[in-house]
Structures are given as structure tokens and as C-alpha cells.
Amino acid sequence: MASADELTFHEFEEATNLLADTPDAATTSRSDQLTPQGHVAVAVGSGGSYGAEDEVEEESDKAAEQQQQQQPGFWTFSYYQSFFDVDTSQVLDRIKGSLLPRPGHNFVRHHLRNRPDLYGPFWICATLAFVLAVTGNLTLVLAQRRDPSIHYSPQFHKVTVAGISIYCYAWLVPLALWGFLRWRKGVQERMGPYTFLETVCIYGYSLFVFIPMVVLWLIPVPWLQWLFGALALGLSAAGLVFTLWPVVREDTRLVATVLLSVVVLLHALLAMGCKLYFFQSLPPENVAPPPQITSLPSNIALSPTLPQSLAPS
Amino acid sequence: MAEAEESPGDPGTASPRPLFAGLSDISISQDIPVEGEITIPMRSRIREFDSSTLNESVRNTIMRDLKAVGKKFMHVLYPRKSNTLLRDWDLWGPLILCVTLALMLQRDSADSEKDGGPQFAEVFVIVRFGAVTITLNSKLLGGNISFFQSLCVLGYCILPLTVAMLICRLVLLADPGPVNFMVRLFVVIVMFAWSIVASTAFLADSQPPNRRALAVYPVFLFYFVISWMILTFTPQ
Numbered sequence: 001m002a003s004a005d006e007l008t009f010h011e012f013e014e015a016t017n018l019l020a021d022t023p024d025a026a027t028t029s030r031s032d033q034l035t036p037q038g039h040v041a042v043a044v045g046s047g048g049s050y051g052a053e054d055e056v057e058e059e060s061d062k063a064a065e066q067q068q069q070q071q072p073g074f075w076t077f078s079y080y081q082s083f084f085d086v087d088t089s090q091v092l093d094r095i096k097g098s099l100l101p102r103p104g105h106n107f108v109r110h111h112l113r114n115r116p117d118l119y120g121p122f123w124i125c126a127t128l129a130f131v132l133a134v135t136g137n138l139t140l141v142l143a144q145r146r147d148p149s150i151h152y153s154p155q156f157h158k159v160t161v162a163g164i165s166i167y168c169y170a171w172l173v174p175l176a177l178w179g180f181l182r183w184r185k186g187v188q189e190r191m192g193p194y195t196f197l198e199t200v201c202i203y204g205y206s207l208f209v210f211i212p213m214v215v216l217w218l219i220p221v222p223w224l225q226w227l228f229g230a231l232a233l234g235l236s237a238a239g240l241v242f243t244l245w246p247v248v249r250e251d252t253r254l255v256a257t258v259l260l261s262v263v264v265l266l267h268a269l270l271a272m273g274c275k276l277y278f279f280q281s282l283p284p285e286n287v288a289p290p291p292q293i294t295s296l297p298s299n300i301a302l303s304p305t306l307p308q309s310l311a312p313s
Numbered sequence: 314m315a316e317a318e319e320s321p322g323d324p325g326t327a328s329p330r331p332l333f334a335g336l337s338d339i340s341i342s343q344d345i346p347v348e349g350e351i352t353i354p355m356r357s358r359i360r361e362f363d364s365s366t367l368n369e370s371v372r373n374t375i376m377r378d379l380k381a382v383g384k385k386f387m388h389v390l391y392p393r394k395s396n397t398l399l400r401d402w403d404l405w406g407p408l409i410l411c412v413t414l415a416l417m418l419q420r421d422s423a424d425s426e427k428d429g430g431p432q433f434a435e436v437f438v439i440v441r442f443g444a445v446t447i448t449l450n451s452k453l454l455g456g457n458i459s460f461f462q463s464l465c466v467l468g469y470c471i472l473p474l475t476v477a478m479l480i481c482r483l484v485l486l487a488d489p490g491p492v493n494f495m496v497r498l499f500v501v502i503v504m505f506a507w508s509i510v511a512s513t514a515f516l517a518d519s520q521p522p523n524r525r526a527l528a529v530y531p532v533f534l535f536y537f538v539i540s541w542m543i544l545t546f547t548p549q
Binding site: 077080081083084085086087088089091119123126127130134137152153154155156160 | 429430431432435450452453454455523524525526527530531534537538541542545546547
């Protein structure tokens, strides 16, 4: 590549294609191409404390390490620190990128810039699990205010269920997808598939849109809930599809369509499962409670004490 | 040199401390001030130099630890910029608070198994593993706070929420009603804000400024979950 080409401003597509050709290249080399040389000097110079073995490793150290050696062994702490090498602004930018998917912009290339992080997926999943449990409980409280015969209980076991299901989805499905894509890579010749961490990032950040959706599900209007659900699912699945499309389009049409439809289907199943389990359809104003209410018959006798503590309307 | 500095009012004929009482009988003490206190800035070290803590009574040991815990409670309730929590960390306070909170939050065993509040173990695990996860997160983001210091701070800052739990239990003894719920909501919100302020006062400085929000958000989530458990507590 000519040096004149490196210093001129590239269109995004070319740069991402260049990067896609060498997915293992350190990202500092990309910033070399697109920014003036002075910036590179600053980054390299501040990596002088490379030899420090303390817990404190700045971002510049990471850049220097990436330039100088491969990633440290997985038994060292700094190996895992490299996955949390993000700033607040970067995390917010990635979240924005997942909320507004666009057909041409690949999430991995444009927002992750081939530097996946584990902070986003982990804490988005944790937030989603807790928000699910909390809002599910809140709907029960609100429903109980309308209809005092419903037995209110904190339903703490739902926190466990939410946590396990969200984390399994956000980590096992990317594992399966990554394995499948790698297997297909052996069959077909095409540009490198995403690494496991990038796949995890894609799924983790795509779950972010479910958080406001779950909060909006507090509004007890059924058609509005389905509308919000469809909207959020559309956004999230679109993000996934647009990100995966460049990787699968070189495969046979059959495999590509099957893969993408399975991805969307699993996502839809997650959304519907959340809706049905955590937001069981509770009766509107004054209808007999349907059998889905999670109240055991033995507790109905105790229920007179409970509504009093929660102030039935 | 040390003796001259640290015993300014004490020449060689200083009033002898009880431990050095025998020395005053030696005439050499008149010429050369061999007695006096080796006072170091941290006064608490003297006891350890004089007698090993193995020989002291159990009551002394317990009282010393309890006083340290109590002092840290005061630092949490009135968060100033002091470093006591960080410098002299201990994990007794977090253990006491976590066990107290879990004991108060657990549901009766006579209740239905599926639909109730958390069990003791669930609360304990959430609090302890939540603190460990937040600490790991803070360290992975590049914070310069040690593992146990962070655990100590997070554990001690549960104190306002434990106080809120006590108040809620007392309020629940009164007649229930919307006022009851409003009072509990108000108390929990105030204590939640207090916990957040206290913990960020200690933890925020350990992160570089461009990652501070990333490190503080999990703390917010942690205390939010605990506040939720306190608010939804219903005595069976």
C-alpha cells in the first residue's frame, strides 16, 4: 500500500475491507492509516511503562503491548483486562450503534473496530435480567392494586430464572453461531468470520434495546405491549442480520437464509418468552383472574393480610 | 534525636511510665534519657510494640475490632474525604451488615417455596458475589484500588440500606395503607442515594476519569437491586 494512500482520507468501506482482510491486525495500525503521524507518536511514547507488573495498566499500555507481542497468556490477569479496554464514550457509542442499525454499516467493523469488549455484553445482560425481574414484579403490584384478589408475592425466584436464561442466551447462542460459521469457513472461501468475542459483542449489544422495551411493558395495554415488542424485536434482529449478512452472503443461498432465519427466530423466541413468563397476562379492570396467576391455593387464606400492606385501591 | 523530639517536655528526669518504672532507679537515666516514649505518628502502634496482642484479654481484642468497625460506620454515615475505609480495611463490617440484612430479608420457611421473597442464601450470595463482581469489574477496567479495599468499601456502604431495612420493618408493624408504602418508598430512596454517594466518594477516585461512569454504574445497579429487595419485603 502506498504511503500516500495511507494518509489520505479513505471512505469507510475501503478501510473496513482492508481491516477485514487482516482481522488479526492490531487496531493501532488502522489508526496509523487514518490519523496523522503525531498521534501515533503519542500512543507509542506513553506505552513506556510496559514493564510494570502492577494491576494498573493504562489503555496506552495495551496499545503498546499489542504492537509488541501477542496477547498474554490466558492465565494472566492482563489477558482479561484487554477485554475491558473501553472508555465510557466508546461503550455509549456502541450502544447507539446497536440501537440504530443501518444496512450499510456493519456493527463489528464500524463500532467495535475489531476491539471487542466484554464490559458491554456482561453488564447489559445483568441489567436486562434484573430489569425483567423488577418490572415483572411491578406489573404484579399494579395489577393487584386493580384487583385485590390477586396474591402478591415478591417472586424472587424469577431473578434467578431471568439471570440464567439471559446469560445462557447471550453466551451459548453466539458460541453456536461462531462454531457454525467457522465450520462453514472450512467449506467455503470467504473473508474471515468474526471471532468469538465479536459474536458475543454483537449479541450482547443487540440485547440493549430490550431494556427500554421491558420498562415500557409496564403499561398494561396489551396491543401497546405487542407493538413495543415487535418494534424492539425488529430493531434488534435487524442489527443482527445487517452484521451477519456480509459474512454469510458468500455462502450458498440456502445456508444463508436458513442461518439468518434461525438467528431471528431465536431472538423472537427470547422476546416472547420474556413477555409470557415475566408479564403473565393479568386481568384487565374487573374480570376473574385467569389460571395463569402464580398463586397457590394455600396462600389465598393468607392474602387478606397482604393487600393491606400494599394499599389496594 | 528521636527522644528529644518525641519527649519535648521530658528531660531525663521525666515522670516514668509504669512500664519503665524500674529504670528510674538506675542513675544512668539521669544523664542519658533512656526512657520516654518512642512516639510514632500512628499512636496505635505502641501497643503492638509493647506487648503482643496474643497476651491481651479477649475483651480487648473484640473491643478493638468493634471500635474499628464502628469508626468506619461513622465514616460511611458522614462521608468525608478521609481514607480510613481504604487504608485500614477490614471485612468484619461487611460480614455483619450482610448477615443482618439477609436475616431480616429472608422469608419464613412456612411460606410457599416458589413465590416468596429471597431466602437467606440468595440474599447473601447476591450481596457477596455482587460486591466481588463489581470489584473485579473495577480492577479489569484499570482501577488502582486493591481487591479487599473495594470489597470493604462496598460492604460498608450497605449500612444505610440496612438502616432502611430496620426502619421498614418498624413501619410495617404499624397499620398498613398507602401512607405506609409512601413512607417506606421515601426511606428506601433516601438511603439508596446515601449509599451511592458514600460509595462513589470512596471509589470514584480510583478510576481514570474517562471510565468513571463505567465503574460506577454497576455499583448503582447493585444498590438498586438491594433497595428493590428491601422495598418489596412483605412480612408473611
